[in-house]
Amino acid sequence: MCKPDILRSNEFKDQTLKNWPSEERPREKLLKLGAVSLSDAELLAIFLRTGVKGCNVVDLSRNLLLNFGSLANVFRANQKDFCQQHGLGSAKYVQLQACLEMSKRYLAEQLVQQGSELTSSQATRDYLISELRHETREVFAVLFLDNQHQVLKFERLFFGTLDAAAVYPRIVVEHALKHYASAVILAHNHPSGIAEASIADKQITQKLEQALQLVDIRVLDHMIIAGPKCYSFAENGEMFLM
Numbered sequence: 001m002c003k004p005d006i007l008r009s010n011e012f013k014d015q016t017l018k019n020w021p022s023e024e025r026p027r028e029k030l031l032k033l034g035a036v037s038l039s040d041a042e043l044l045a046i047f048l049r050t051g052v053k054g055c056n057v058v059d060l061s062r063n064l065l066l067n068f069g070s071l072a073n074v075f076r077a078n079q080k081d082f083c084q085q086h087g088l089g090s091a092k093y094v095q096l097q098a099c100l101e102m103s104k105r106y107l108a109e110q111l112v113q114q115g116s117e118l119t120s121s122q123a124t125r126d127y128l129i130s131e132l133r134h135e136t137r138e139v140f141a142v143l144f145l146d147n148q149h150q151v152l153k154f155e156r157l158f159f160g161t162l163d164a165a166a167v168y169p170r171i172v173v174e175h176a177l178k179h180y181a182s183a184v185i186l187a188h189n190h191p192s193g194i195a196e197a198s199i200a201d202k203q204i205t206q207k208l209e210q211a212l213q214l215v216d217i218r219v220l221d222h223m224i225i226a227g228p229k230c231y232s233f234a235e236n237g238e239m240f241l242m
Contacts, residue, residue: 026058040071047099052087060087072227075100076134104130124185125223125230127154132189132225140167140188144181145220152179167204169211176217184212186222195226197238205233209241 023029026042035043044061051057064085068074074082075096082093107127124143131154132139140158143151155175158167176184186208188201197205201224209219219241221234233239 041065044071044074047096048087048092055087064088072134076136125232128187128223129225129228129230132187133227135189136191137161138189138191140186142172142175143185143187144176144179145183145185146180147182149183149220152181167208169207172208173211173215173217176212177215181217183218183220185220188222188224190224190226193227193229195224195229195231197222197224197231197233197236202238205238206240209239213241 023032026038026045029042030038030046038046041058041061044064045057048057048061051060055063064074064087065071067085068077079090079093082096083089104127107123107130128141128143132141138160139156140160141154141156144153144155146152157171157175160166172184186205190196201222205219205222208222212219219239221232221239223233224231
């Protein structure tokens, strides 16, 4: 059943969604005002499609967000935790994973299509955010690029705790040579949510720039992903060998 403290209002408490005013229904609202106008609960409601007995789909979505803490936590939930929630099951879990993977592939295609504009494109940020924002431990990854700055490969190379990841320049160089890369964009996440460069981040960036310079490979940027936020070394004038 829906929890009384998070019901929409007494006016809509016992109404199904089809009886709501059209401007209140998530699907109609999206078509009229665009997806950006919807709340997290409304977006999740469109994905879920139907509610359960005694609880319409919007209130079900609010319950789920309350139980998980955020939309991001819904996305990163494992199958067991997801399916234990009232109104969910394996079919919904499969649908959600498919949606997430389609989003990543769409962003990857957008990234490749940017060509020479890659280093300043919002597509780069969007792609890296989609790949790293939900990681619960620190992950260091690299975008390997050709001499036209087209993407050759994206790889997660190092994994650490919530505090740090051990990054070895030799390994980065080996992978860059394996992919015949002419340039790279470094990236790692801050599970803490703080989109700032630490002293250690700056030190490893400088070490990687120096190591890759020896084999004539440029480091175009180092991006730190902290949830939906992204910190760019290049944009903040913190690349050492540009």
